[in-house]
Amino acid sequence: MAKIVGGFATSHILMSSQGVEEKARRVSEGMAEIGRRIQALSPDVILVVTNDHLFNFGLDLQVPFTIGTADKYTPLGDLAVPQIERPGHREFAEEFLRYSASKGFDLARVESIKPDHGVSVPMLFADPTNSVPMVPLYLNLMMDPMPSPQRCWGLGEAFGDFIETRCKSADRIVVLAAGGLSHWVGYEPRVNEAWDRQFLADLEAGEFLGWAQKGNDEILEAAGNGGLEVIHWLFMAAAVRAKRSETIYYEPVPEWMTGMGGIQAV
Numbered sequence: 001m002a003k004i005v006g007g008f009a010t011s012h013i014l015m016s017s018q019g020v021e022e023k024a025r026r027v028s029e030g031m032a033e034i035g036r037r038i039q040a041l042s043p044d045v046i047l048v049v050t051n052d053h054l055f056n057f058g059l060d061l062q063v064p065f066t067i068g069t070a071d072k073y074t075p076l077g078d079l080a081v082p083q084i085e086r087p088g089h090r091e092f093a094e095e096f097l098r099y100s101a102s103k104g105f106d107l108a109r110v111e112s113i114k115p116d117h118g119v120s121v122p123m124l125f126a127d128p129t130n131s132v133p134m135v136p137l138y139l140n141l142m143m144d145p146m147p148s149p150q151r152c153w154g155l156g157e158a159f160g161d162f163i164e165t166r167c168k169s170a171d172r173i174v175v176l177a178a179g180g181l182s183h184w185v186g187y188e189p190r191v192n193e194a195w196d197r198q199f200l201a202d203l204e205a206g207e208f209l210g211w212a213q214k215g216n217d218e219i220l221e222a223a224g225n226g227g228l229e230v231i232h233w234l235f236m237a238a239a240v241r242a243k244r245s246e247t248i249y250y251e252p253v254p255e256w257m258t259g260m261g262g263i264q265a266v
Helices: 021-040 090-102 117-126 149-165 193-204 208-212 216-227 230-239
Strands: 003-010 045-050 065-068 108-110 134-139 172-178 245-253 258-265
Touching: 003 021, 003 117, 003 149, 003 230, 021 117, 021 245, 021 258, 045 117, 045 230, 065 090, 090 108, 090 134, 090 149, 117 134, 117 172, 134 230, 149 208, 149 230, 172 230, 193 208, 193 216, 193 230, 193 245, 193 258, 208 230, 216 230, 230 258
Parallel strands: 003 172, 045 134, 045 172, 065 108
Antiparallel strands: 003 258, 065 134, 245 258
């Protein structure tokens, strides 16, 4: 019987450590700890919930949800990620695509993509041997109107239902949400440390639904356009039926334009 054996979330960038050596070390150690925990769970597939940064999906065709159905993926190579091929899991992706359609979520399918850092940086730690099949699920944060936190929460719940009742192609699934925390892309580098810490504290206390009910504009105002990526974290929490979370690391790194953080749902 299929089971979600773990749910994690982490920021998805790594930049130069020059001038921020200690912060960079703690971030790398935090990401590595998440990776060790994922590897210890021996997953059959890792669902990576993320967004594309206009490398694969442009503005000429905007869809809210897209799932990768390819047999293999080669990273784009941005942020110096090695372009080493990773296995996909077509059968698992197509199973969920069909199930989600029956529940009112019409996912687009995509094959010819080169995942950018939104997928590739977290996977460097989650699967350093490039041996565990992954399936990227993209929530479109570039479209107008973009899917709401509540809609993405609902999709996460549907994914959890799929694993519990219908999945036949894999037994042990890890959900890895990638992105966040506060950052403003295309603006003066800054983070909102107070907002980041409140978000993490609320998840530690199990206050997920309150965040799922917030509007996009409220998150955008407080955490920036990049901060909207915490919607991926909410999908993960819904999928794993999270009761609370454990914060594994947090560092405000304005030099990287990002509040860097990672959690495990429990």
